[in-house]
Structures are given as structure tokens and as C-alpha cells.
Amino acid sequence: MSLSHLTRRRTLTTPTLLTPLLTRHLSTSDSLTIETSVPFTSHNIDPPSRSVTTTASELLSFFRTMALMRRAEIAADSLYKAKLIRGFCHLYDGQEAVAVGMESAITRSDSIITAYRDHCIFLARGGTLLETFAELMGRRGGCSRGKGGSMHFYRKEGGFYGGHGIVGAQVPLGCGIAFAQKYLKEESVTFALYGDGAANQGQLFEALNMAALWDLPAILVCENNHYGMGTAEWRAAKSPAYYKRGDYVPGLKVDGMDVLAVKQASKFAKEHVLKNGPIILEMDTYRYHGHSMSDPGSTYRTRDEISGIRQERDPVERVRKLILAHDLATEKELKDVEKEVRKEVDDAIAQAKESPLPDTSELFTNIYVKGLGTEAFGADRKELRAVLP
Amino acid sequence: MSRTLLQRARRAAFASVLERLQKLGCLQNTTRTYASSSKEITVREALNTALYEEMAADPKVFLIGEEVGEYQGAYKISKGLLEKYGPERVIDTPITEAGFTGIAVGAAYKELRPVVEFMTFNFSMQAIDHIINSAAKSNYMSAGQLTVPIVFRGPNGAAAGVGAQHSQCYAAWYGSCPGLKVLSPYSSEDARGLLKAAIRDPDPVVFLENELLYGESFPVSDEVLDSNFVLPIGKAKIERLGKDVTITAYSKMVGYALKAAEILEKDRISAEVINLRSIRPLDRATINESVRKTNRLVTVEEGFPQHGVGAEICASIVEESFEYLDAPVERIAGADIPMPYAANLERLAVPQIEDIVRAAKRTCYRSVP
Numbered sequence: 102m103s104l105s106h107l108t109r110r111r112t113l114t115t116p117t118l119l120t121p122l123l124t125r126h127l128s129t130s131d132s133l134t135i136e137t138s139v140p141f142t143s144h145n146i147d148p149p150s151r152s153v154t155t156t157a158s159e160l161l162s163f164f165r166t167m168a169l170m171r172r173a174e175i176a177a178d179s180l181y182k183a184k185l186i187r188g189f190c191h192l193y194d195g196q197e198a199v200a201v202g203m204e205s206a207i208t209r210s211d212s213i214i215t216a217y218r219d220h221c222i223f224l225a226r227g228g229t230l231l232e233t234f235a236e237l238m239g240r241r242g243g244c245s246r247g248k249g250g251s252m253h254f255y256r257k258e259g260g261f262y263g264g265h266g267i268v269g270a271q272v273p274l275g276c277g278i279a280f281a282q283k284y285l286k287e288e289s290v291t292f293a294l295y296g297d298g299a300a301n302q303g304q305l306f307e308a309l310n311m312a313a314l315w316d317l318p319a320i321l322v323c324e325n326n327h328y329g330m331g332t333a334e335w336r337a338a339k340s341p342a343y344y345k346r347g348d349y350v351p352g353l354k355v356d357g358m359d360v361l362a363v364k365q366a367s368k369f370a371k372e373h374v375l376k377n378g379p380i381i382l383e384m385d386t387y388r389y390h391g392h393s394m395s396d397p398g399s400t401y402r403t404r405d406e407i408s409g410i411r412q413e414r415d416p417v418e419r420v421r422k423l424i425l426a427h428d429l430a431t432e433k434e435l436k437d438v439e440k441e442v443r444k445e446v447d448d449a450i451a452q453a454k455e456s457p458l459p460d461t462s463e464l465f466t467n468i469y470v471k472g473l474g475t476e477a478f479g480a481d482r483k484e485l486r487a488v489l490p
Numbered sequence: 491m492s493r494t495l496l497q498r499a500r501r502a503a504f505a506s507v508l509e510r511l512q513k514l515g516c517l518q519n520t521t522r523t524y525a526s527s528s529k530e531i532t533v534r535e536a537l538n539t540a541l542y543e544e545m546a547a548d549p550k551v552f553l554i555g556e557e558v559g560e561y562q563g564a565y566k567i568s569k570g571l572l573e574k575y576g577p578e579r580v581i582d583t584p585i586t587e588a589g590f591t592g593i594a595v596g597a598a599y600k601e602l603r604p605v606v607e608f609m610t611f612n613f614s615m616q617a618i619d620h621i622i623n624s625a626a627k628s629n630y631m632s633a634g635q636l637t638v639p640i641v642f643r644g645p646n647g648a649a650a651g652v653g654a655q656h657s658q659c660y661a662a663w664y665g666s667c668p669g670l671k672v673l674s675p676y677s678s679e680d681a682r683g684l685l686k687a688a689i690r691d692p693d694p695v696v697f698l699e700n701e702l703l704y705g706e707s708f709p710v711s712d713e714v715l716d717s718n719f720v721l722p723i724g725k726a727k728i729e730r731l732g733k734d735v736t737i738t739a740y741s742k743m744v745g746y747a748l749k750a751a752e753i754l755e756k757d758r759i760s761a762e763v764i765n766l767r768s769i770r771p772l773d774r775a776t777i778n779e780s781v782r783k784t785n786r787l788v789t790v791e792e793g794f795p796q797h798g799v800g801a802e803i804c805a806s807i808v809e810e811s812f813e814y815l816d817a818p819v820e821r822i823a824g825a826d827i828p829m830p831y832a833a834n835l836e837r838l839a840v841p842q843i844e845d846i847v848r849a850a851k852r853t854c855y856r857s858v859p
Contacts, residue, residue: 246633277596307589470692475771
């Protein structure tokens with residue numbers, strides 16, 4: 102992948118290689134303009150420019166955050182194999198650029214909703230590693246106090262509405278959040294994420310129709326990792342051009358492995374929907390893991406394909422190369438960041454392991470906001486019952 | 491002319507009932523005194539005024555569904571609301587239940603207070619994933635971060651001659667689901683008080699109305715007409731005190747049970763009629779207390795018998811008040827068949843007053859089983 106068309110403005114505060122990475126003072130005027138790997142393809146709309154403005158500190162933070170997410174998902178893999186995580190575990194490694202690029206273009210007043218591959222979106226929205234691992238292990242310190250599990254992470258204060266296990270359901274829900282944003286005149290938008298598998302769901306088109314009718318500030322983001330569980334997109338969709346499937350709703354196809362392209366598209370989409378109603382963003386991305394931890398991911402795709410993507414398009418590696426090409430940090434400094442991030446993850450896991458399982462009383466909490474003094478029962482209702490406050 | 495006579499007769503009847511109740515010395519859970527009221531409103535008016543008032547009180551309340559706006563409501567329940575509150579708060583949707591229910595639940599996540607109208611609850615099956623998985627369970631799965639102050643309402647159960655796909659009662663299905671509250675009004679007072687309570691409630695509420703009750707009038711006191719009138723969720727109402735057999739019912743069947751009680755009275759069987767009002771939470775305490783007094787129980791519902799509301803009530807009695815039963819519990823329910831169209835078959839598919847009377851007599855060993 103060639104790194105052509107790179108420009109850079111020199112200022113008096115251009116960082117030197119001798120300054121340590123973490124204490125380096127990076128001037129905000131130290132901006133860079135970088136071209137996306139490929140141009141945007143669009144449907145019923147003029148695409149945004151390929152030239153993305155960023156800063157050194159933004160690129161470094163992209164690297165750090167994506168490296169953290171990568172490390173966290175790989176650690177989750179090990180925890181699952183050690184049987185500390187149970188049930189379902191859907192990992193996001195390979196797709197980090199979508200979470201990070203999107204987050205960089207929006208604020209916490211904007212909302213995000215996704216399906217079950219939600220760990221990294223949670224982290225991007227301000228969730229902590231401790232809450233992540235504790236929730237995965239079903240502990241009290243988890244973001245859902247151990248009651249949700251991998252597929253049900255939420256961070257409402259950060260504008261993250263979960264975490265949903267039913268394929269496609271999150272899209273009408275996301276349009277509903279956008280409805281509320283418009284109703285409350287909030288000038289904010291909602292990103293409703295879904296996969297290429299969910300893209301064929303009828304309720305998606307029902308919700309899109311209403312979003313378009315009512316001009317809702319809804320951005321539908323198809324994270325197209327090309328496989329709906331074990332079914333390749335060409336086997337599931339007559340038209341896998343997901344960005345075009347909105348018909349009267351404009352769409353943009355984005356290289357989802359290029360964090361700057363994702364940032365640019367998200368910024369563009371936010372501006373668009375605040376004035377014009379919904380838009381579809383198709384992120385061309387890839388997951389290295391199988392659909393979930395019970396899927397090896399190699400029965401329906403070749404190992405060459407997986408390693409090929411890793412070589413050519415890995416989102417973390419791309420940012421590393423950019424940083425090095427622009428002399429924003431040395432290789433060693435970036436390696437140190439990765440070591441730091443690994444330690445952070447390991448520390449969080451250790452701490453999460455210390456977190457206890459929820460108290461048995463939690464069996465009966467949060468069924469209702471207002472329990473009205475009714476009774477709820479355990480398996481043996483004469484043995485285990487509770488009054489809901 | 492006859493209407494005034496009727497009103498006077500009703501008032502006299504109420505006064506004598508009141509007298510008898512006072513003699514019995516128990517006025518808990520009983521009919522409020524209507525002696526001072528002369529106003530009657532239909533269930534339709536009750537629901538309409540409840541919606542009107544709750545939308546006035548809280549700008550976050552909005553109505554969404556098919557034909558709720560310009561058509562004034564498929565059953566005219568939302569008449570006048572579009573004109574008063576505008577298209578931002580009274581929203582006509584395309585015929586896409588899964589989509590608009592999901593949108594409404596999402597809006598509730600963001601702290602609006604949607605009232606979703608299903609033209610009938612048969613169509614709610616297209617949206618049932620959102621009712622159960624997106625609404626009912628979210629509070630629990632998120633450990634309290636996402637709460638869902640939403641109401642799903644519409645006509646439920648059999649109408650007249652609408653056939654199998656338009657006649658099912660969903661009380662048992664929704665009533666089994668933790669995280670939901672399920673209400674079913676009978677009278678205008680029920681309709682007003684329970685709908686207002688449902689809209690004010692911070693949890694998802696399924697509100698099961700009945701098309702054939704919309705046009706029926708019931709007397710209401712000034713208290714009921716007050717804009718702050720609410721009924722408690724989870725509390726049944728004893729519509730008629732009795733001592734020989736308890737009859738539980740909800741929605742339209744309450745009317746049938748009351749008529750059955752009048753017939754039983756002539757045979758000197760005193761039936762206590764309980765209007766459940768709330769399917770979930772079920773007022774087990776009131777039902778059990780009643781059966782401990784009467785020792786006999788007939789459950790009445792329009793829905794399918796297997797795994798129905800009556801089955802749950804029977805189980806509750808067997809678990810909590812077994813020694814008090816003097817006869818097996820009787821269940822009167824809709825027939826175990828898809829609803830037929832022909833009038834004679836339809837009549838046989840739905841409980842009739844004589845079925846309730848017969849079952850009550852069986853519990854009293856007064857008829858051949």
C-alpha cells in the first residue's frame with residue numbers, strides 16, 4: 102500500500118525525535134493532511150474529500166486506542182479459552198478503526214447503538230477495561246453488574262445504548278433514539294451499527310423508511326466484515342452493495358480499515374443527517390476471529406485471506422506506518438505504547454478477577470423501576486421469593 | 491325519559507348495595523360510592539380523556555401507531571389528539587409494526603414516554619421481539635442503565651365475526667414475561683385510572699383493551715374524572731362481594747361474570763366477582779383472600795385455556811390456599827380452537843354467561859359435573 106500524497110506543515114514547534122513521546126508537547130497547530138487509502142464511493146450523494154485533516158496527537162491517540170482494543174480482544178480470547186468467560190463472546194479485532202474513527206468525529210451527546218460485537222464500542226464511549234473484563238466474567242464490577250454479559254454492555258452516560266443480542270433489532274431502536282433527539286431538539290445524531298448479516302433484516306428497511314419520512318438524524322452504519330456468521334455476503338444478499346440498499350437514502354462506501362476514512366465519513370454523515378435525514382455508511386472491514394468464540398472462522402474462509410488482510414490492511418499497522426512516515430514517534434516509542442497497553446489490559450484483568458460475583462439478591466433487582474411490592478420467584482417458589490420494591 | 495328512570499334505578503340499586511356492604515362491615519376493595527355521581531362515560535371517552543390529559547401533563551408523552559392521527563384512531567380512541575397536539579406528538583406510521591415499535595422503544599431508551607397503539611394486539615406479534623427483548627428485559631440486562639417508560643395499548647381478544655387471525659387474547663403470553671406490566675381494564679373507571687397509571691409508570695406496560703367495550707357506558711364519580719386520578723397497578727377490584735364462590739375475570743368477561751352472579755343470586759348462590767385489572771403483577775393476595783372466604787373458584791377468560799391466566803390463578807390457589815378449597819377449581823376460557831367465523835360457532839368458541847353459571851354451580855355441587 103503506497104503512502105503517497107503526504108503533506109505536512111512545518112511550524113516552530115515541530116516535534117523532534119529526541120523528545121519522549123509522552124511528555125512531548127504537540128502543538129495543536131501541528132496539523133497534517135492525509136489522503137484516505139481509497140476514495141469514497143457514493144450513492145445519491147456527493148462524497149466527501151479524500152483529504153483528511155488530523156494532528157499528530159490524534160494519530161498517536163488512534164494508535165494507542167486501537168492497540169488497546171486489539172490487546173483487550175485478544176486477552177478476552179484467552180479468558181474465554183480458560184473458561185472465565187462463558188456463553189457468547191464476539192470479538193472485534195480487525196474492526197477497531199470503525200469504533201475509533203467514528204468516536205473521533207462525534208461527541209458524547211451523539212448516540213451509538215450496536216449489536217453484540219460491542220466491547221470496543223463500549224471502550225470508545227468511555228467504558229473502562231475493568232468494567233469490560235468484569236462484565237465478561239460476570240462480576241459485580243462489570244458495566245452491567247454482571248447481569249448482561251458480553252452482548253449487553255451499556256454506557257448511557259456516554260451515549261452508548263448497547264449491546265443487543267437480536268440481529269437487526271438495534272437498527273429500529275437506533276432510529277428511535279434519533280427520533281428522540283429530534284423531538285427534544287438536541288442537534289445530535291445517532292449511529293446505528295449493524296453487520297452485513299443484519300443488512301437483510303426487514304425491520305431495518307421499515308425503520309429506514311420512517312427515518313427518511315420523518316427526517317430523523319440517523320446514520321445507519323453497516324460494518325461489512327463480509328461474513329454473517331458462516332455465510333459470505335454473496336450467499337446472503339442478492340445485492341451486497343449495502344451502501345446502495347437504502348435506495349432513496351444516500352450512502353457512502355468507506356474503507357473501514359482506514360481510521361481516517363472512517364473519521365471523515367462519520368463527520369460528513371453527522372453534518373448531513375442533521376439537515377437532511379438518514380444516510381447509510383458501509384464500512385468495508387474485517388474480523389480476524391470467527392463470528393464468536395465457538396466459531397474457528399476458518400471453515401468458510403481461507404487462512405490466506407485472513408493473513409492477507411492482516412498484512413495489507415490491518416488498521417493498527419496502517420496508523421503505525423503513518424506515524425513513522427511522518428516522524429511523529431519512533432518504532433521503539435510505539436512498541437512502548439503497546440507494552441503499556443498490554444500492561445493496562447493485564448492489570449485490568451487481574452483486578453476484574455478480584456471482583457466478586459454478584460450477590461444473590463441481584464437475581465431480583467432491576468426487573469422493574471417500580472416494583473410495587475410484587476413478588477418474584479426463584480425456581481422453587483416456596484424456597485426462593487423476593488418482594489420487588 | 492327511560493334513561494332518567496334507568497339512572498334513578500341504578501342509583502337506588504347502588505344505595506341498597508351500599509347499605510348492605512355497610513352492614514357487612516367490610517368496605518375494603520369494594521365499589522366506591524357512586525351515590526353522588528350521575529355522569530356516565532364510555533370506555534372510549536375514558537381512554538381518550540386519559541390520553542389527552544397525560545399528553546397535556548408531560549410533553550414527553552407521544553402517541554404513535556397506525557391511523558392514530560388524521561384518521562382520528564382506527565377505533566376513534568385518539569380522536570382530537572392530532573388537532574390538539576400536532577403531528578410531532580401524534581404520529582401516523584406506515585404498516586410496519588416491527589419498525590415503529592422498535593423506534594418507540596428506542597425513543598423510550600432516550601427518556602421519551604411513547605404510547606404505542608397496535609390496531610389490535612394480533613399485530614403486536616410482528617413486534618413482539620421489541621416488546622419482550624428490547625423493552626421488557628433492558629432494565630435487567632443493563633442493571634438499571636436503560637429504563638423503558640413505554641405503553642403498548644390496543645384492542646385485545648375477540649371482537650365480533652373477525653375470524654381467527656384477529657381474535658386472539660394475548661394476556662397469558664405477555665403476562666408470563668418478567669419486566670412487563672400487563673393491565674386489562676373493564677369499566678370506564680378502570681380505563682381512565684389504569685391508562686393514566688400506565689403512562690406514568692416508568693416500566694413497559696402492555697395495556698389490553700377490548701373493542702366491544704369501547705362503546706359501553708359506565709357511571710363515573712367526580713374523582714374518576716379528575717385529571718390526577720390513577721388506579722394502582724397490581725391491585726384487583728372486588729366488583730361484587732359474595733360468600734359462596736369466587737369468580738375471577740378481566741376485561742369483557744367481568745361484565746359476563748357480574749351478570750352470572752345476578753343469575754346465581756336467584757339460586758341463592760352468592761358469588762364474589764373479582765375484576766383482575768392487572769394480569770401482571772397478578773393480585774394473588776386478593777384472590778387468595780377471597781377463595782379462603784368462599785372456598786370455591788371459577789376463573790373466567792376469553793383467551794385460550796392452555797397455559798392461560800386461569801391456569802396461573804389455579805396454581806396460585808393450590809400453592810397458597812389448598813386446604814381452603816372445597817371443590818376443584820373451574821376454568822372457563824375461550825375454546826381450544828382458532829376462532830371460527832360463523833356466528834353460531836363463534837358463540838360456542840367464547841365463554842357465555844351460562845358457562846360461568848354452570849361452572850359456579852358445579853363448584854357448589856349444585857349441577858351435574
